[in-house]
Amino acid sequence: MNFKELVMSRYATKKFNGKPLPHAHVDELLDLIRYAPSSFNLQPWKIKIISDQQTKDVLFPASWNQEQIRTASHVLVFCANTDLAAVAKKLESAMLLAGVPKESVTALMGYITPFIAGMNDAQKLAWAQRQTYLALENGLLGAKFLGFDSCPMEGFDPAAYTKILNLPKNLIPTAVMPIGYAADEQRPKIRFSKEDIFF
Amino acid sequence: MNFKELVMSRYATKKFNGKPLPHAHVDELLDLIRYAPSSFNLQPWKIKIISDQQTKDVLFPASWNQEQIRTASHVLVFCANTDLAAVAKKLESAMLLAGVPKESVTALMGYITPFIAGMNDAQKLAWAQRQTYLALENGLLGAKFLGFDSCPMEGFDPAAYTKILNLPKNLIPTAVMPIGYAADEQRPKIRFSKEDIFF
Numbered sequence: 001m002n003f004k005e006l007v008m009s010r011y012a013t014k015k016f017n018g019k020p021l022p023h024a025h026v027d028e029l030l031d032l033i034r035y036a037p038s039s040f041n042l043q044p045w046k047i048k049i050i051s052d053q054q055t056k057d058v059l060f061p062a063s064w065n066q067e068q069i070r071t072a073s074h075v076l077v078f079c080a081n082t083d084l085a086a087v088a089k090k091l092e093s094a095m096l097l098a099g100v101p102k103e104s105v106t107a108l109m110g111y112i113t114p115f116i117a118g119m120n121d122a123q124k125l126a127w128a129q130r131q132t133y134l135a136l137e138n139g140l141l142g143a144k145f146l147g148f149d150s151c152p153m154e155g156f157d158p159a160a161y162t163k164i165l166n167l168p169k170n171l172i173p174t175a176v177m178p179i180g181y182a183a184d185e186q187r188p189k190i191r192f193s194k195e196d197i198f199f
Numbered sequence: 200m201n202f203k204e205l206v207m208s209r210y211a212t213k214k215f216n217g218k219p220l221p222h223a224h225v226d227e228l229l230d231l232i233r234y235a236p237s238s239f240n241l242q243p244w245k246i247k248i249i250s251d252q253q254t255k256d257v258l259f260p261a262s263w264n265q266e267q268i269r270t271a272s273h274v275l276v277f278c279a280n281t282d283l284a285a286v287a288k289k290l291e292s293a294m295l296l297a298g299v300p301k302e303s304v305t306a307l308m309g310y311i312t313p314f315i316a317g318m319n320d321a322q323k324l325a326w327a328q329r330q331t332y333l334a335l336e337n338g339l340l341g342a343k344f345l346g347f348d349s350c351p352m353e354g355f356d357p358a359a360y361t362k363i364l365n366l367p368k369n370l371i372p373t374a375v376m377p378i379g380y381a382a383d384e385q386r387p388k389i390r391f392s393k394e395d396i397f398f
Contacts (some may be wrong), residue, residue: 003344004227006202007234007337022210028203030397034390035206037339039353043390047397090391126325130332130373134351137336138206140236145202152333154238174329190297191233191242192289197270198229 006144009186013149016071016180020051025146031135032077034140036135040112042087044128045135046171055164062160063176068151070153072178077161078136079171080128086170094097113117129174136175149182205343208385212348215270215379216342219250224345228378231341232275235334239311241286241328244334247276254363261359262375267350269375275324276360277335277369279327283315327370328373335374348381 001009026049038044051074063069081087088109095105114128119127136152143150153176161173200208213226237243249255250273269314280286287308294304318326335351342349352375360372 003202003340004231007231007341010236012236022323030393032203032206033237034393034396035388037209038337039350039351041389042397045396049397090395091389094389094391098387100389118200122321126328129325130329133329134336137235137333138340141202141337141340142206151235152238157226188297189234190240190290190293190299192293194229195234197233197242197244198248 001145002143003141006141009141010140010144010150011189012151012187013068013178013180013182013184014151015067015183016073016149016178017183018071019073019181021073021148021180025148025193026179028146029139029142032145033135033139036138038134039127040091040108040115042084042091042112042131044081044084044087045132046079046081047135048165048167049056050075050077052164058164059156059161062164063153063156066153066155068153069176071180071183073148073180074178076139076177076179077165077173078175078177079167080125080132080174082121082124082128083170084124084128088112088116091169124181125172129172131148132174136177139177143179148179150177150179152177200319202340205340207347207388209339209343210388211350212267212377212379212381212383213350214266214382215272215348215377216382217270218272218380219381220347221271225378226346227345228338228341231344232334235337237330237333238326239290239307239314241283241290241311241330243280243283243286244331245278245280245333246373247278247364247366249276257363258355258360261363262352262355265352265354267352267377268375270379270382272347272379273377275338275376275378276364276372277331278366279324279331279339279373279377280370281320281323281327282369283323283327287311287315288369298394309367314349324371327359328371331373335376338376342378349376349377
C-alpha cells in the first residue's frame with residue numbers, strides 16, 4: 001500500500017480477533033514510532049507495551065469497557081515524558097555519541113535549556129503530549145503498513161492506568177493504541193471539506 | 200517509497216530552493232492532511248496556506264529569521280480550532296449528510312457535548328493542539344510521499360502570526376510547515392534507543 005492508501009484504509013478498529021501479532025512485526029512498528037519527529041528532537045515520550053491478557057483485562061474497565069483493549073494482541077500506552085531536563089540531557093549524550101561536534105551540541109542546548117525553563121508544569125505536559133501525537137500517528141499508519149490494525153484512544157482513565165501500570169510520576173498516559181488483526185469492518189470516512197479546513 | 204522509507208527520509212528541511220510546487224501536488228497533500236484521525240473525529244484544526252512571497256517575507260522575522268520560511272514554495276500554518284462547540288455541530292451535520300442514522304449521531308453527541316463542557320479554555324486549547332499534531336504528521340510524511348520536502352516548526356511567534364494573518368480569536372497558530380524542494384541535505388537521524396523508549 002502506498003501512503004495515500006494507508007491514510008485512507010487505516011481506521012479506529014473497535015474489535016480485534018485476539019490473534020497475537022508476530023514479534024518481528026511489533027518490533028518493526030516500534031522503529032516506525034521511534035523515528036517520529038519532535039520539537040528540538042527531544043522525543044518526550046515513553047511507551048508501555050502490554051501483551052499479557054491479564055493486564056489487558058484489568059485495563060478494560062479503566063477504558064470505558066471498550067472491547068478493543070481486551071481483544072487486541074498488544075496495547076501500547078503512549079506516555080508524555082514530562083521530565084524534560086532529563087530528556088535534554090539524554091539528547092545531548094546521544095548527539096555527542098553520534099559524533100555531532102561539541103560546539104553544535106552546546107549551541108542547541110543553549111536554545112533548549114531556556115525553552116524548558118520558560119514553561120510551567122502544565123505547559124510542559126501540554127507540549128510533551130503534542131509531540132507524543134506525532135509518534136502516535138506514525139504508529140497508526142505503521143500498523144496498517146505492516147499488515148495489521150490499530151485504534152487511537154483517549155477514552156480511558158489516565159489515573160487508573162497510572163496505578164495499574166505503576167507508572168512513575170513523570171510519565172503521563174496520553175493516548176492508548178491497541179493493535180492486532182481487526183474483527184470489524186471499516187466504515188466510510190467522514191471529513192470536513194477542503195473549503196472548511198483550508199483558508 | 201514505502202512507509203518505512205518515508206519515515207526515514209523525511210527530515211526538517213532548513214532551506215528550500217524557492218521553486219514553486221505544482222498546484223496538483225499541493226492539492227493532494229491537503230487531502231492527506233484532511234484525512235488524519237482525531238479524537239471523536241472532531242478535526243479541531245484549520246490550516247492557513249500562504250504562497251505569496253510578500254507574506255512569507257513578513258512572516259520570516261516572526262519565525263526567528265529561519266530561511267525555510269522565505270525559501271519555501273508554500274507555508275502551511277496549522278491552527279488549533281478552539282471553538283469546539285462549532286466543530287461538534289459541523290460534525291453532526293456532516294454525519295447526517297453522509298447518511299449515518301440519526302440515533303447513532305445523537306448517541307455520539309451525547310458523549311461529545313459533556314466532554315467539551317468538561318474542559319476549561321486551557322484544556323480545550325491543549326486538546327485541540329494535540330489533535331493538530333496528528334494532521335501535521337500526515338503532512339510531513341505526505342510531502343515526502345508526493346516528492347517534496349517539509350519542515351515542522353514551533354519556532355515562531357504565535358501572537359505575531361495571528362496579527363499578520365489576521366486570524367480569528369478561536370484559531371491558535373500551533374505549528375508551521377513550510378513545504379517545497381530541499382536545497383540542503385538530510386543529516387543522519389539521531390533517536391533514543393528502543394530500550395530507552397519502550398518498557
